[in-house]
Amino acid sequence: MQPAVLRPGFSDPPVQSAHDRVYRGLRLQVMHGELLPGTALTLRGIGKSFDVSMTPAREAVRRLTAEGALTMSASGRVATPELSNERIEELASIRALLEPELASRALRRAHLALIGRMESINEANARAVHRQDAVDYIRTNLEFHRTLYLRAQSPAMLGLLETVWLQLGPTMRALYARLRRTAAPPHHRLILEALRAGDDAALRLALRTDVTQGLRHLAVYPGEARA
Amino acid sequence: MQPAVLRPGFSDPPVQSAHDRVYRGLRLQVMHGELLPGTALTLRGIGKSFDVSMTPAREAVRRLTAEGALTMSASGRVATPELSNERIEELASIRALLEPELASRALRRAHLALIGRMESINEANARAVHRQDAVDYIRTNLEFHRTLYLRAQSPAMLGLLETVWLQLGPTMRALYARLRRTAAPPHHRLILEALRAGDDAALRLALRTDVTQGLRHLAVYPGEARA
DNA sequence: CATGCGCAAATGTGATCACAAAACGCGCCG
DNA sequence: CGGCGCGTTTTGTGATCACATTTGCGCATG
Numbered sequence: 012m013q014p015a016v017l018r019p020g021f022s023d024p025p026v027q028s029a030h031d032r033v034y035r036g037l038r039l040q041v042m043h044g045e046l047l048p049g050t051a052l053t054l055r056g057i058g059k060s061f062d063v064s065m066t067p068a069r070e071a072v073r074r075l076t077a078e079g080a081l082t083m084s085a086s087g088r089v090a091t092p093e094l095s096n097e098r099i100e101e102l103a104s105i106r107a108l109l110e111p112e113l114a115s116r117a118l119r120r121a122h123l124a125l126i127g128r129m130e131s132i133n134e135a136n137a138r139a140v141h142r143q144d145a146v147d148y149i150r151t152n153l154e155f156h157r158t159l160y161l162r163a164q165s166p167a168m169l170g171l172l173e174t175v176w177l178q179l180g181p182t183m184r185a186l187y188a189r190l191r192r193t194a195a196p197p198h199h200r201l202i203l204e205a206l207r208a209g210d211d212a213a214l215r216l217a218l219r220t221d222v223t224q225g226l227r228h229l230a231v232y233p234g235e236a237r238a
Numbered sequence: 239m240q241p242a243v244l245r246p247g248f249s250d251p252p253v254q255s256a257h258d259r260v261y262r263g264l265r266l267q268v269m270h271g272e273l274l275p276g277t278a279l280t281l282r283g284i285g286k287s288f289d290v291s292m293t294p295a296r297e298a299v300r301r302l303t304a305e306g307a308l309t310m311s312a313s314g315r316v317a318t319p320e321l322s323n324e325r326i327e328e329l330a331s332i333r334a335l336l337e338p339e340l341a342s343r344a345l346r347r348a349h350l351a352l353i354g355r356m357e358s359i360n361e362a363n364a365r366a367v368h369r370q371d372a373v374d375y376i377r378t379n380l381e382f383h384r385t386l387y388l389r390a391q392s393p394a395m396l397g398l399l400e401t402v403w404l405q406l407g408p409t410m411r412a413l414y415a416r417l418r419r420t421a422a423p424p425h426h427r428l429i430l431e432a433l434r435a436g437d438d439a440a441l442r443l444a445l446r447t448d449v450t451q452g453l454r455h456l457a458v459y460p461g462e463a464r465a
Numbered sequence: 466c467a468t469g470c471g472c473a474a475a476t477g478t479g480a481t482c483a484c485a486a487a488a489c490g491c492g493c494c495g
Numbered sequence: 496c497g498g499c500g501c502g503t504t505t506t507g508t509g510a511t512c513a514c515a516t517t518t519g520c521g522c523a524t525g
Binding site: 280281282292296310313314315316 | 505506507508
């Protein structure tokens with residue numbers, strides 16, 4: 012609303028612009044599954060919740076729509092995407108294409124500290140499962156994967172993958188609500204073992220199955236099929 | 239400028255919004271290599287050239303920046319991307335990952351009419367080479383590939399690939415100016431033959447080599463290395 | 466009770482403006 | 496002759512406003 016004097020002295024975060032704050036905030040909400048598929052958003056509402064005018068809200072939405080994190084109806088209404096089964100399977104196969112490649116590239120540069128960090132994230136993930144905390148489950152699961160892929164030193168490929176995660180965010184949340192998972196993701200241990208062994212083929216396979224297993228059951232049941 | 243009464247009766251193109259016109263226009267310019275790497279753009283300039291105010295220009299730029307078609311400096315200056323060698327190679331390997339997959343998916347649905355259309359596009363491509371027309375060369379080359387991939391019925395994967403093409407647009411143009419290609423792309427014939435033969439492995443290989451051959455020489459020479 | 470009409474509220478779009486920061490150029494000084 | 500500083504211009508940002516469209520709800524009607 013008001014000019015919002017952006018903390019004159021401080022510079023810890025390099026003073027991000029208003030639309031960037033909105034962008035990052037919405038992006039995390041979508042990626043972590045805080046919003047269910049089909050959730051409607053309004054520019055004025057977004058602006059109000061981030062305490063900015065419509066202008067930065069519109070830019071953030073435009074950006075997120077370009078990444079597939081949000082959809083816009085013909086009349087400009089904004090909502091989180093409701094994916095068809097075909098689309099879900101397609102996005103899963105893109106993950107199955109990109110993630111083994113990223114993991115393989117990371118393998119050469121992986122060191123023990125990295126594996127240790129992944130194990131600790133995996134434990135947090137298991138706790139989220141036990142706590143039945145869908146958002147935290149998704150968040151730690153993605154963090155587990157991203158921690159590995161960051162080592163691949165392939166920013167463009169990782170960026171592409173993140174847009175895929177973004178598109179799947181609300182749907183992943185909906186899935187979690189459906190299957191009430193009781194056990195931790197079973198393939199993370201295989202990933203860690205392959206990493207320790209330096210086994211490229213096993214690592215690729217572990218990721219492919221982790222990704223497709225997690226999403227194969229995402230498909231909506233026939234009765235609730237969506238356009 | 240003025241309210242622009244959007245052709246009351248006509249509906250051939252479903253009356254696109256102003257920012258969409260700007261978006262599409264800029265997108266084509268970038269993807270087809272009409273702008274060299276590092277070309278600076280201004281919101282007011284874009285607005286003027288499309289006869290709209292800054293607002294739709296900003297939204298179009300935001301969208302294109304999200305797709306990697308444009309870059310924004312910390313101060314918000316907009317320009318076409320100047321890719322590092324590492325980035326070029328990474329984007330090439332992404333193409334090498336996605337395009338054989340799309341081609342393989344298209345193979346099952348390919349029919350003779352499709353191959354015929356691709357041959358005719360390929361001839362236009364050869365004419366562009368003979369004419370030394372860089373933009374038309376890039377345009378017909380992408381059209382050749384896209385015509386095939388459309389048959390894959392994998393909109394998400396194709397969308398991802400198009401953002402990669404978008405990022406490479408200006409660089410492809412710069413390359414063309416450097417190597418003064420005299421012969422048509424050599425692997426298109428292999429692609430067509432594999433399609434006719436229904437040979438999946440040969441098709442994948444033909445695409446992988448077409449994509450990497452075309453881009454392997456894109457790397458900037460040491461003397462002109464970029465950050 | 467279901468259905469359709471119509472009005473009021475809500476919403477996205479684009480133009481315009483004020484402002485701060487950055488970029489640029491010109492002239493001064495060493 | 497080269498580098499530096501200062502003022503002008505350019506440029507992006509965000510707020511606000513008017514407007515057209517759409518949405519949604521309530522009421523009247525069959």
